[in-house]
Amino acid sequence: MERNYSQELLMAIERADRSGAALIIDAWAGQHAFSRVVPDLLSPVLETFGNLWASGHGGVSLATGYVASKVAEDVLSRLLQEAPAGGGNTPVKGPVVLGNVEDDFHPLGRKMVAAFLRTEGWDVRDLGVDVSAKQFVDAAEEVGSRIIGASAMMHTTAKNVARIREEIDGRGYTGRIMLAVGGAVFKLRPELVKAFGADGTSDSAVSASALFDELWQRSISLYPGTGGALEQP
Amino acid sequence: MNSLERVLAALRNQPSDRPALFLNASLYGARLTGAPLAEHYTRADIYAEGQMAVRETFSPDLLISPFFVSSIGEAFGSPWRALQGQAPNVMRFPVGSAEEMLKLPLPDVDSHPRLLYLRETIRRLSTHYAGEVPIFGVLVSPADIPPLVIGLEAWIDALLFQPGVAQALMNRLAPFFVDLAKAMLGDGATGLVLTCNLGNAFLVTNSVAETLTLPNLKAVLEEVPGPVIFHHGGCPLLDQLVSFKGLPQVVGYVVDIAEDLGAARGLLGPGPILLGNLDGPGLLHLAPEDAQGLCRRALGQRGGDNQIIISTCGADIQIDTPPETIAAISEVLRQAGGASS
Known part of the structure; x- marks a missing residue:
């Protein structure tokens, strides 16, 4: 059965599992170009997480929001490292x-x-x-x-x-x-x-x-x- | 009935002439005395005069030591700034991580000038109001101290990713907390009001609350030789109330703004007093009749419950709140009578 990376990543964030989230993103990147991780994986997951947070969903706390921001920072940092000079996640x-x-x-x-x-x-x-x-x-x-x-x-x-x-x-x-x-x-x-x-x-x-x-x-x-x-x- | 008798009746689940009233008017005392905030928050005589003015003007049934948590930060080396129209705020952290904080010396509750200021306010108020008005010392639990010294981000980081270090830090802070609690009670405080925001699943994960912050809270409360009122801090409490049920020494809970007192009683069962649920900072925007409406709504939620104390929630009543609005609440309480059975 095909892995549901989005669901796995969301659950890792809800568990405040930063290193687990990194492993899931790594596994996703094994099958996709890492340069697509933000639009294809992270952004949709963060949008769902944001909706849960805004609705007061149990299990979403300031701490899990903090972990979500750290996961985002980790991804941006890796994009910057892996990009050719002057590239990366260039702000648009x-x-x-x-x-x-x-x-x-x-x-x-x-x-x-x-x-x-x-x-x-x-x-x-x-x-x-x-x-x-x-x-x-x-x-x-x-x-x-x-x-x-x-x-x-x-x-x-x-x-x-x-x-x-x-x-x-x-x-x-x-x-x-x-x-x-x-x-x-x-x-x-x-x-x-x-x-x-x-x-x-x-x-x-x-x-x-x-x-x-x-x-x-x-x-x-x-x-x-x-x-x-x-x-x- | 005087205020002490009224509060004791609530604690004992006995009828009283009317519900007791608590106002978080720590800051507002300065409005009534006209004292500069820099003096209000550093001179015990000035602060005590402010609470006496609050008592004379609005007749609340409980008074408190300064709601000035930055003072605890200062005891660990965090400088604070006196701000216009509000309680002082920590403006810089002396260290940046839980590991570094572990190396800081613990403040001495018998010699640190700011801690002595807190204690002296209790001595003055408890002497002045002996047998008449209960005085509560305001404290933060060990789990809530690190945000004042290393910042909330570094503390959440430690709780999530360095649980051993976080545990060690709370263990290290425990004797300081217990010493200060005992000192305040020894100074004449009837009881203590404390927060444990980092034990609330609104801020941390259930796992952090269940394995780190709440066990620490239970352990330190076992050593406190007096009654404690648990305050919601800035967090919603109703959804988490069951987690805080049955804490050692805790005789009451202050719920969040507008949280239903009847629903809280349903969750807690009989025993502890419940305080709520008026929006303290929000009184600034209310006309006296609107404040009275909120007060009547809270009274309506008590039904036949003897153990409800009408109280402001959240932070301080703001300094520019019209006194007529606060007085309107006192007036409703005066007319309220005992609980309807």
């Missing part, structure tokens, strides 16, 4: 800017989002923790990003998302730069996404890429520019 989307809002020092969720975005081909510029509104918009301006992804764990720090909104609007980037937010507080209190002026959030770290696709397209539809990247207002 973005660039986008990520960071934890000012006064927030909880990096785990942001790092997971970065790993999942990179898996889906995004060029991610990760600014780290405790990033001010000015730093976010400066970075977006510098690299030409149409999306700022801001992470906050608690309500008190999430309020600083409103400052990023003000900075974006104050510099005339409304609609050009989209503001995506994530973190525990937005999952618990989704009404805060709008209240703090964000343009969207996702149900789980895994589904951040779909959100970024949507926000990127929304920005382009409002301000097409040339070549997709951000232009000055």
Whole structure:
């Protein structure tokens, strides 16, 4: 009987079995070109995992989400090693800017989002923790990003998302730069996404890429520019 | 009935004049006193004044030592930052892995200045309210200490991929936890409130919870010579409540925001008190009448249960929450009367 690699990989992630996941991917790569592992195996599995996570499925926890992000990082790292110089999993989307809002020092969720975005081909510029509104918009301006992804764990720090909104609007980037937010507080209190002026959030770290696709397209539809990247207002 | 008698009645499953009320107003005391947060979280006299102001203004039936978990991180070398309008937060970790943390010296609960600050708040409050208001010391379990010292990512990594190291670290932290728990009780705390977020399958795998964090929690609680209230931390609890049932010394559970108190009782059975289920941080956005509605809903879930304490859940009540909203909750409790049989 033919092996169901997708199901096996999903189960390994749910068991938090990082090395087991690597073995399954190796076995898959024995029959397929490794360069196809992201679109043909990893992405569909992560999408299913993301749906389970978002629905509160038993057995999916922050820890298994962490393992999923590590599996994704392992794959990207191997793609980079095996690719000819200048090749590998070259980003085809973005660039986008990520960071934890000012006064927030909880990096785990942001790092997971970065790993999942990179898996889906995004060029991610990760600014780290405790990033001010000015730093976010400066970075977006510098690299030409149409999306700022801001992470906050608690309500008190999430309020600083409103400052990023003000900075974006104050510099005339409304609609050009989209503001995506994530973190525990937005999952618990989704009404805060709008209240703090964000343009969207996702149900789980895994589904951040779909959100970024949507926000990127929304920005382009409002301000097409040339070549997709951000232009000055 | 005074507050202590009301809480004791709940613990003994006896009727009381009305349900007791607990507010996580550790931060809010600073709003009432007007004290700068840098002083509120470093001077025991200032913090105690804040809790007294909370008591005078809203009449909660339990008071707490600072809800300031970064203080535990500081005791292991993690610097924290006083933030505008919120409790301090760890801003940097002194070491990056569980293995490195194993080499750190354990803080001395009798000499570390921040731990002495925590303890002194209990001494002051318990002296002031002796025989009148129960005072609870706020603690985190050994499984919840490493995220304050090495970060959550490194700790989850150790729990998943280096279980031996994770076990060794929790074993090493156990005497510190027990010493601090005993010290707080010796200082006059009626009991302790503690979290074990890393024992909750919302954050870790069932395997980690069952083989590492929960056995450690049970072992350290065996050594705590006083009553403990288990707090949901930031995690949903109802789905996991059975895992935490029957923990040594645990006399009560604080469930998550809006989790059904009647359903929780069904899972736990008679015995422990249940605290819930008002959204503490979310009070900021509520009009007084809406807060009263939530409070009445919680009261409606208690039925004939003597062992329900109406409580805010989640993190601190936010500092810019209108006092009228909190007072509205107190008013509903004042009018509530005893449990309907």
